[in-house]
Amino acid sequence: MKAGWGGDYSAVMEEYDRKRSEALRRAEEVRRDLYRKSPAFEEADRALAGVGVLLLRAGRPGPDKEARWAEARRQVERMRQKRIEALEAMGLPEDAADPHYECPLCGDTGYTDAGMCACLRRALAEASLESSGLGALTRTQRFDNFSLEYYRDSEETYRTMKRIYEDARAYADAFYGRGSGNLLFIGGTGLGKTHLCCAVAREVALRGYRVLYCSVQTMFSDFSRERFRSGYGSDEGDTDRYLEADLLLLDDLGTEVTNQFTVSVLYEVLNSRLVAGKSTVINTNLGAKELRERYADRITSRLFGEFAVYQFAGRDVRAQKLRER
Ligand SMILES: [Zn+2]
Structure with a gap:
């Protein structure tokens, strides 16, 4: 029989939300700072942010769909490469502007595709231990x-x-x-x-x-x-x-x-x-x-x-x- 989490769950999830927002906020800060330092990075980063629309367009049905799709993928890859190069030029690793979550598995959401993340299980158990x-x-x-x-x-x-x-x-x-x-x-x-x-x-x-x-x-x-x-x-x-x-x-x-x-x-x-x-x-x-x-x-x-x-x-x-x- 496993312990019930009771009121611990909402308190723990609140902490997860806080951790996640903090990681995102910090990443945003870093990004804005890097925009000031490197226009090349800003251009590549903004272009990559719009990639969703590009892929959506390429994915529309039509006779040349395969070719359009392949071209879009190449374009995205080029953008990614440019972004990495801009970061390298500043002596930074490619994940420098990404959010750094405490748990890379679930991105501090507490859940993965497979369900509850091990880190959340542990956090809930710690909380019940305290209470x-x-x-x-x-x-x-x-x-x-x-x-x-x-x-x-x-x-x-x-x-x-x-x-x-x-x-x-x-x-x-x-x-x-x-x-x-x-x-x-x-x-x-x-x-x-x-x-x-x-x-x-x-x-x-x-x-x-x-x-x-x-x-x-x-x-x-x-x-x-x-x-x-x-x-x-x-x-x-x-x-x-x-x-x-x-x-x-x-x-x-x-x-x-x-x-x-x-x-x-x-x-x-x-x-x-x-x-x-x-x-x-x-x-x-x-x-x-x-x-x-x-x-x-x-x-x-x-x-x-x-x-x-x-x-x-x-x-x-x-x-x-x-x-x-
Ligand atoms: Zn996790």
Whole structure:
């Protein structure tokens, strides 16, 4: 299920119109400037602008249509050549007076003959990422700025982290909705779990999937608020999103105060998503042993049975970065 664009679409299209007008305006400015510098360019450029009429005339039916058409084409080619020569004489490339669009594929219209341009898809996904609240978080924590240089302690640490990075990236790149699988990131603070989690969230969201990223704490608060409200006859269901998201990323499992309620919510969310084939990525500072001690079997059997488990290695990256300052 792909995310809806809602109000993002008109805002993005407005930006496209602005970009396109700006490119056209700048090209017009350049053209007028070149007219002043080179009468030869002006003549050739104006002649080329009238080419439509010329071709229209040549295309009229009649006995000598073929010959007229061929002659018109030669004429246009000569004009084009003259225009290029005029630009060359000024030391300019042949596209000097053309509009320079950010996307040459669609000319900043957002659409090509084949339909929506890839650049518009990406822009819409970025916009929905911003409005989902993921924007700020994932803008700074991306795959392309995850540095493996902080994991040089030992060859083994480096190899482990390189594999985790590559697997996480491959997971995000290959994500296809239901059945994409689940990841469990285990390890101490500052080893990059949140960074990779955000990077996965960003890439999957940019590919148009509904992504929900939050701390387990937030999830438990939402469920407890809803339970409290429903006792008073409210029908608000803002916890549905935990079950509906194509990808749910839960940060900091184990930092919550564990009780019967949190355990049952966690089980409910994990199990419902697994049954529906929906993917979940979980981060935890707890080790495998601690997880088993803390959560019921029905939870840990799912975590260790249905999730690809990654044990992070190294030294606290945040502390290393602070020392670098
Ligand atoms: Zn485009």
